[in-house]
Amino acid sequence: MTDEIKPKSSKGQTMWGGRFAAGPGALMQAINVSIDFDRKLATQDIAGSKAHSDMLAAQGIITAEDRDAIHTGLDEIGAEIANGSFPWSEELEDIHLNIEARLKDKIGDAGGRLHTGRSRNDQVATDFRLWVRDHLDLFGQQLTTLIEALVDQAAENADTIMPGFTHLQSAQPVTFGHHMLAYAEMFARDRARFADCRTRMNESPLGAAALAGTPYNIDRDMTAAALGFDRPMANSLDAVSARDFALEALSAATICATHLSRLSEEIVIWTSAQFQFIKLSDAFTTGSSIMPQKRNPDAAELVRAKVGRIMGALTALTIVMKGLPLAYSKDMQEDKEPVFDAFDALELGLAAMAGMVADMVPNKDKLAGAAGAAFSTATDLADWLVMTLNMPFRDAHHVTGAIVAMAEKQGKTLDALDLADMQTVEPRITEDIYTVLTPLASASSRTSYGGTAPSEVRKQVKTWRGKLAK
Ligand code: ARG
Numbered sequence: 001m002t003d004e005i006k007p008k009s010s011k012g013q014t015m016w017g018g019r020f021a022a023g024p025g026a027l028m029q030a031i032n033v034s035i036d037f038d039r040k041l042a043t044q045d046i047a048g049s050k051a052h053s054d055m056l057a058a059q060g061i062i063t064a065e066d067r068d069a070i071h072t073g074l075d076e077i078g079a080e081i082a083n084g085s086f087p088w089s090e091e092l093e094d095i096h097l098n099i100e101a102r103l104k105d106k107i108g109d110a111g112g113r114l115h116t117g118r119s120r121n122d123q124v125a126t127d128f129r130l131w132v133r134d135h136l137d138l139f140g141q142q143l144t145t146l147i148e149a150l151v152d153q154a155a156e157n158a159d160t161i162m163p164g165f166t167h168l169q170s171a172q173p174v175t176f177g178h179h180m181l182a183y184a185e186m187f188a189r190d191r192a193r194f195a196d197c198r199t200r201m202n203e204s205p206l207g208a209a210a211l212a213g214t215p216y217n218i219d220r221d222m223t224a225a226a227l228g229f230d231r232p233m234a235n236s237l238d239a240v241s242a243r244d245f246a247l248e249a250l251s252a253a254t255i256c257a258t259h260l261s262r263l264s265e266e267i268v269i270w271t272s273a274q275f276q277f278i279k280l281s282d283a284f285t286t287g288s289s290i291m292p293q294k295r296n297p298d299a300a301e302l303v304r305a306k307v308g309r310i311m312g313a314l315t316a317l318t319i320v321m322k323g324l325p326l327a328y329s330k331d332m333q334e335d336k337e338p339v340f341d342a343f344d345a346l347e348l349g350l351a352a353m354a355g356m357v358a359d360m361v362p363n364k365d366k367l368a369g370a371a372g373a374a375f376s377t378a379t380d381l382a383d384w385l386v387m388t389l390n391m392p393f394r395d396a397h398h399v400t401g402a403i404v405a406m407a408e409k410q411g412k413t414l415d416a417l418d419l420a421d422m423q424t425v426e427p428r429i430t431e432d433i434y435t436v437l438t439p440l441a442s443a444s445s446r447t448s449y450g451g452t453a454p455s456e457v458r459k460q461v462k463t464w465r466g467k468l469a470k
Pocket of ligand 1: 034038094120121124328330332333334
């Protein structure tokens, strides 16, 4: 019977199903089983069961003795899982049934009473929420560490001059500290997104039971409070069906990973032989097996790539959830793996990035040299013409263009041009022009709020340190 349903080749060999010796039953188990991945929820499952049994006892639905036996059994199970002796069983499908069956083995009938007034549908929704919530908190802490590293670099490099780019072409001189603080702002928004997501998701599905609630006199406020939720979810159908908390967390993770990839890309560019803007230590680079001179920024490249799988997880789960009718469908068992994978990737990416930012040493000479190249102070020249000679900006732009062309022809930077030569283009230019033509002068003049001047960067560092201390 088993072999009948397996397609056979012309030689009578089965084309698939070699693994599933026992036929349809084994196939059902293979597609149904989730214990290989949802065992990650063990801690949350035990916490949920303790809260639920406490509540059942408080409401007089089970006895205090049964509750105590349940707690003792769950503690033993937690210890078995921690020390690797727990007898995981694929036949028992998932984490919930594995733990419940083990509990019954240990404490008998009392174990069978734990599932009163609850279903695996609200149980898994609760466990998964708790797991995601823990990770949102973790990302918040990791982002704080990363921001601290960026602010430290900014403090040390408030007046380290570097080229600022648009279109990856040298545009105007900026400070390295300013560049670091741009990322601090981005990662702070990521942190706020995770915190915001946490606030919205922090409601308890427990007690929604299979989908409709339960006739037992349960106290959902009590279990919600015990598990650190702000309140129980208000609609039992929604409670077991909702996975938008995971989608929202993955969206925030995707945006955060995008930011990580942008900084990674800059690290890759900056460490190249062509740029040499920063140096990373051996802690975050690898050698080449064939080219002895190489020092590859592998960590940055891998962080740059993580956004691929994280955004892939968001796409995967979005498509799983699309078009699902209320309430629970088994499709939703496919919610966990993408989130587990994406969050592992983000955790690693955030840790590696915080390490790289703390590790990197800017090459000040190279940065200053590059900052002065490509006529990066041309805008300063035009601004001087406007401010000193009251020239309309469009005319100043034109005059500056002619002076840049002259410098290009002479193979000189703007601050190395002779005054007499500049005066052939605009006779009213004076010696004073040289005070704005160096990259440092250019950056230092940009004192508008949020600007790149060292004085502004120092102010921002102070503001950041104040915020981080809270
Ligand atoms: N392993 C299942 C999941 O992850 C638990 C819920 C099962 N519920 C059910 N009615 N079969 O979604």
